[in-house]
Amino acid sequence: MNRKGILVVVSGFSGVGKGTLMKLLTERYGHYALSISATTREAREGEEDGREYFFKTREEFEQLIADDMLIEYAQYCGNYYGTPREYVEDQMEQGRDVILEIELQGALKVKRKFPETLLLFVMPPDAQTLIARLRKRGTETEEVIHRRLARAVEESEGIEEYDYMIVNDDLDQSVELMHSLIEAQHNKINRNLDFVGQIQREVRALVKGE
């Protein structure tokens, strides 16, 4: 079977629990790699270069763009954010499934560039759960929470381009579902035509030869 790594994009409403899900997934299974974004925004306290982000100057970032070293990039609030190509490709070559957490516009760009990318959208079981989770964080004002929700809805236009949804009700089940959706992808017929052709040849040889 073809075990070349798969590129997986995870998106979903703010507060839906994407981060926790991905963290648990990589802890539970050894063959996943989380992609680390490059950004021009300032490092916040406690953030480390190469762990949360690769921190770049504007000049460095624009050089990455010019050299086609990013799978996708976008600007938010005057800063660049992007996915370095090299790390992703290296990991995939080594058979690791690479997970990117990016928003819908970026996700669709990645899918156009790499049509075999698996697009997953994490949904809350209902809207009340979502807002309750955002409030529980306690780090943001009601106004900011509302703005984030409004933007989330806007950004979910185009969601029908995604492959699967994960309704994040029970965290443990969601991790297992995410894992099995990615595993399924390894068994796609069109990823395994070499193997299929080899079996066909072997059987044909048996029929003729024996």
Added chain:
Amino acid sequence: MNRKGILVVVSGFSGVGKGTLMKLLTERYGHYALSISATTREAREGEEDGREYFFKTREEFEQLIADDMLIEYAQYCGNYYGTPREYVEDQMEQGRDVILEIELQGALKVKRKFPETLLLFVMPPDAQTLIARLRKRGTETEEVIHRRLARAVEESEGIEEYDYMIVNDDLDQSVELMHSLIEAQHNKINRNLDFVGQIQREVRALVKGE
């Protein structure tokens, strides 16, 4: 989430273990239903009408065709074989995933009629394993085995239309894989656009209303 039943077609080389796989799957999980074919061939000893097959006269079968009561049908060796529509649709309405074991030509017909059908192809880990399994049955001459293999290879032309393959090496793992491939299907975004739309409306209402 949309739990309406899914139609699943299972195909694969003769001797690859499809039957055992499907039997174990339905024993292990309660929500699967195996479709029972209709046929005009004579019942063999031990076969029961409505269990192995629905046994029909040629006239009855042709009436089923005329009334569009079959999802697909074909002729082999002068006999009709087909899949009764009503049983399949009833089971799916009740939320059961219905599994049909049919050959490639029939599978592609079903997919054209019901594009949401999941097509699974069971592969042997290698050709030697396949021929060993056929011989172990001990019911067929070498000549028959060779004819079946030759036909199997012919019938696997078009296999790239299938969705997933299951390499049936370890039976227990194959059952679990089949189950998770079918479960994945329930999480397809385009099967759940009603749910997605509902969450979008709920979040919008929260943003405006509160």
